[in-house]
Amino acid sequence: MAAALAAARAAGDHGDVPIGAVVARGGEVIATGGNERELQADPTAHAEILALRRAAAALGTWRLTDCTVYATLEPCPMCAGALVAARVERVVFATFDPKAGACGSLYNLCVDPRLNHELAVESGVAAEEAAALLRGWFTTRRAAPAP
Secondary structure, eight states: OHHHHHHHHHHHHTTSOOOEEEEEETTEEEEEEEOOHHHHTOTTOOHHHHHHHHHHHHHTOSOOTTOEEEEEEOOOHHHHHHHHHTTOSEEEEEEOOTTTOTBTTSOBGGGOTTSSOOOEEEEOTTHHHHHHHHHHHHHHHHHSOOO
């Protein structure tokens, strides 16, 4: 989760919401991603999506069956769907997202038996640190004068 938090801080530094994700296999980090929606002007450039794309490229396969994704915020429906599609084994996220979370808050796509794959979900790892990072970023953003 430390690497995901570092990716989140980097995303915040370049103007994106500070969310980070890491794909790991056997304790080894395969790929990281931080939000780049603003940077790339791409609505799909979420941390998890970028990390999954990079992991698939590094491993030479879209099937990430023996991988764990660590994310600083509960994945949204798009990202949770991508975790299912990539056949990820497990997702570990820091803090819940009551507005868009799809791993327990609003939806629970990762453990929906109607889908073709289910993955283990764990939450609360470094939750306060991730939540504080988000709160601080939004507080600073709201306090800044409008352009």
